[in-house]
Amino acid sequence: MACVKFPWELMEEILYRVPSLSLSRFKTVSKEWNTLLNDKTFIKKHLALVRPQFRLWTNSKVYSVDVSLNDDPNIELRELPLDIPYVIDHRTTNFLPCNDLLFCASWWSNKAVVWNPSLRQTRLIKSGEEHFRFGGIGYDSGRPGKGYHIFGHSHSRLSVNGNTSKFIKRFYITKFESNAWKCIDDVSLGENSIGGDSLDNNNVSLNGNLYWTTNSYDTDEYLIQSFDFSKEIFKIFCVLPRKKDSSDIPVLSVFRGDRLSVLHKFKGTNNMEIWVTKNKINESVKAVVWMMFMTVSIPIYKDSKPSYFINDIYEKRLVMCCSDENGKACVYIVKDQARKKIQLGFHVSEFSHCFYDPSLIPIPSETSGQKISNS
Template identity: 40%
Template sequence: MVARKLPLMAVRNLPPELEEEILVRVPPRSLVRFRSVCKGWNTLFNDKRFVDRNFACARPEILLKTLSHLYPISVDLNKDDPTIKISDLCFDLRGRRYDLEGTCDGYLLLSDSDNGALVRNPLFNQTEWIDPDKCPPYSSRQSMGYDGSNTKKSYKIIGSYEYIKTRTQKFDEVITKFAVFKFATNAWDVTYHTSQRYREEEKIVDECNCTVSLNGNLYWTAYTSKSYFIRMFDFSKEVVQTFCILPFKGTHSNSHTRGLAIYKGDRLSVLQQCIGGREVKIWVTDKKIGNGDDVVWINFMTISIPKFPMVCNNISSSYFVDNNVYGKTFFTCFLPQKPKQAWVYIVRGDLCKKIKIDEVAYMQLKSCVYVPSLITISREALAEGTEPKRNVFNV
């Protein structure tokens, strides 16, 4: 019996809209490898609209930084046995000890008091160095964001320094210097802000252990003797302002610790942990973050595990929460002082998995929550939001 030769079927491509809907949900690390599949995909992955959508869908990771390495830690949830994957991104810092200041849109901001600052996208192994001669020597901390009032993002770095000018029995007159680096001009501008910080009962205490960047602005928790709230640095107006009230009531500041994180890419989560019993309570906002006038907090989960680590006890620890097909899940990277070892905790329902990180040497460790991004780094893109060039500085 002779088999018939079947006619070749014409190759059918998916409609472009459906193809994009599939690809936009693929993790950025995989999309980087897919660039060479075809010209159409390479063009799509450079499209700003696609890049922004993919960033909104990307899963958060824990990023560990040592003196010369970056270690992204991704989580495979699984149903019964969540696991983690650790990558090693060797990063030559030219023999300098840069501190990890924070993240913004997939960028890492690192600074050194003597050698300036740099902005890096570890996904592409690309870095923008900022001339140390242009960096203000008096800024005590730096952060990165952008002016969100325009359709095109104009990225900035803010360095701040605060000192008391006048002190009376009733209040302190506080002068804050803001040094603003604009990539559009490649220069720092210094602005001044004067405020009256009242004594004791109205004194604002900022908690910067878990500062997060969202929609170009910077958010952190703060409190007075009467209330707890979130403060925000508005990068478009270059001012600090109160954003919203927190759901904590009747809790002394020295009996609990607090932390802040991004939830679902466009919302906020906040936790409060009892120092004595170690119980952790977590709230999330019911909808994406706007101007702060209509923020509603929803109870997300409570963790009551004896001897649970102090999640926000130091600047080296970080956390985030997720709600997926497997249920509400809590992730934290905890770096105790003794023994000197990094751990990842994953809590979901009755499951509490503790994973020791043996691959990372405990040397000047710092952790943060990081979301990989296809955004490429170039002076032009950072300044004007234009199509990035490929001739960036590689390290």
């Protein structure tokens, strides 16, 4: 049978729609294909067309959940190699997307990993501090190449007047091109809400900055705090639409790639509200305006935190990965008043899933002793 040669333009259109996990293997087909798949224009268009995914971790396995938002929404569930080094227990590891990379940090370890699941690349990040917790990843938006920065904090006890003591939380950052950690601030616990528990498990990275939810010690308001990696400063970003007395811990997500969304679940009910920021998030924003995006009722497991993304390109849709009321992993797809539940069939813990946009963007090259592993 004669080999059929497709026009190059048609081949490009086909490759734009191939999932990243499969596309990465095609780099070895030919020099021409390798050049195309590394081209920035191709990567940008591929990112615009690729279907969003969730990553799910069980005790021994990791899965990708590929979501298709056609007229009959469905998912594709695939088991992936569990090849993240240095992360011992996936049940106690937080996963934070940043620029289509995943930042993986264990609660009980002074090590973290930056991971591109599509390329199977990893990079180990270490801290020499005791009682250290990684907070997230970002970058200096003013620098060419967007050099990545890692953020974390440690607790220590400081003696006062020789007989009393108080806890001090110290904040640190390190740059990808350096192994050195820099202390940026000292904050006394109880005197400042910066770096509350939500910093470690309810944060998002947007435009290089890190955002997380917390609550005011003086009022019942939920707040978004942020850390600007370019200026190395903390600030109160805005107040959230719902107060603490009516809502469980709010869940942040990125909307349209340049805005924020927040999911509020009302205490003691299945009712949820999703709000989005009206304008793009950037330095020119003086006042954050929130708009209601959707209200929905979804039964989820008590005290569990869902992962979600929203889409309004053609019509408003919500896709949520969570534990249902029986503790089983599932995906809900909501459009207007229609709600579709797709059961995944295995137990999943609170922090073992996250939303992720697959990408062919490689982890920055090895410098100053930081090693990149290609599994």
